Amino acid sequence: MSFEKRLAASIVQYLGDQLRSDDLTGEDKEGLEVAIQCLETVYRISSSDVHLLPSRSLVDIFKDAIKNEPIGKDTDEPVSEEDRREAEYLKTRGNDLMKVEQYKDALDSYTKAIKLDPKNAVFYCNRAAAYSKLNQHTFAIEDCRRAIEIDPNYSKAYGRMGLAYANLNNHHLARENYKKALELDPNNDSYASNLKVAEDNIAELERTNPFSTILQNPAIAQVAEGILQDPNMQNMVRDMMSNVFGSLAGGGRPGAPPGAPSGAPSGVPSGAPSGIPNLQSNFPPAGDAGSGAPPTGPGGLPTDPLSGFNLDTMMNIGQQLARQFENMNPELYDQIRRNVGGNGANPPNDNNNSNNNP
Incomplete structure (x- = not known):
């Protein structure tokens, strides 16, 4: 029995207790229910696994853990001279630890400094x-x-945010941050050098895999965020995900023929607290997900998670996304369509991640 599974069971118990609170809105409770469902699915646990729970509640354990842990200062609270001097000392100590590559200890010193002077x-x-x-x-x-x-x-x-993005291979955001750093400090050779590396990486990505660089474009991310904030799109995605999670809970799949388990809310076990289905107990044996369902493995989960999706539903979502994208930013939409159309014949290149990160 793993530590992670016991911790997950304690978190599920805590979230279940929160569901009974009168302070939460219906939407908040719905979010907690989804969180509980996800935890139970990922860690293969259920509300009946009381043997996993420790003798004390998660709240009591947490209270004991933080009783001697000081809370950092509120950002609106004035910093005393004594705290300011101590924070500067901790920062200097952190710098010294960085020089000798004691990075964890340095991080601790900086964190203590932040608590004193946020x-x-x-x-x-x-x-x-x-x-x-x-x-x-x-x-x-x-x-x-x-x-x-x-x-x-x-x-x-x-500059440091640019380095972090570069290490995550997000070269578009790395470039944006290097540009801003160089704008504020035009004589910094390091920023100029790192900007050149980011631009070279972007050029290489555009040459070898135009679609991957489209996904990294900050303008694309901004449009995508706007689309996801649209209530109609949120409802569509929510319906699709409910269908997917419901099918997994019942062992069926979206678009399965009549007679296949549907995982509908009516299948919630009567003994489950807070109205959460016992996903583990609802899983059918391997390979027995229902007539016409995709092949399944242990726990009844599809061996190919995409095999059960309804193609018409996915196409409909894709078309609506494209229409919203075009309405929100027609120039960017046309640019992407031209780029993808002009480079579609290029063979994929697996070596499109440069090792020249700064």
Whole structure:
């Protein structure tokens, strides 16, 4: 019995308790139900697995863990001179630890400095460098953004965020951040060099795989975000996902013939708390998902998760996405269509990830 499964069971129990709270809206409770369903599916657990639960609740364990843990200062609270001096000392100690490649200890020092002085952009930016050295580039990006919120003209934060994006192979966003860093610090040779590397990587991606560079384009991401905020599109995606999760819960699939398990809400076991289906108990034996259903493996999950999708539904969603994309940004839509059409005959190249990351 793994630690992860026991922890997941404790989280499910806590979320189930929250569902009974009168402080949550119906939408909030729906979100918790989805979270519980996902956890139960991923970790192969159910509400009946009480043997996985520790003797104390997750809330009690957490309270004990943080009782001696000081809460960081509120960003609106003035920082005393004593705290400011201590924070500077911790930052300097973190810098020294970075020089001897003690990155985890350096990260701890920067974190303590931030707790004492949460308005200092340098502390976040330095911690971002430690995160990058530990290959935790997503956290590095988050800290760079915090630094920029405090000081929008902090060139080093843009430069380090560019490095983090480059290490995640998102060369478009790396280029945007290097450009901003160079705009704020025009004489910085490192920013200029890194910008050139990012542009070379983008050019190589466009040459070998035009579709991959389209997906990285920040303008595409902005349009996609706008599409996903559209209520009609949200309802369509929600319906599709409900169908998918429902079919997995019941062992069937979208578009399965009559008689195949549907996983509909009516199949929720009467003993399941908070109205959550016991997904594990509903899974059929391997290979027995119903007449016409795709081949299944252990737990009754399809061996090919895409085999059961209804093609008409997917085509309909794709067409609506394309129409919304064209309406929101027709120039960008035409540009993408021309690029894809003009490069479609190029053979795929698996070696399109440059190793020249700065």
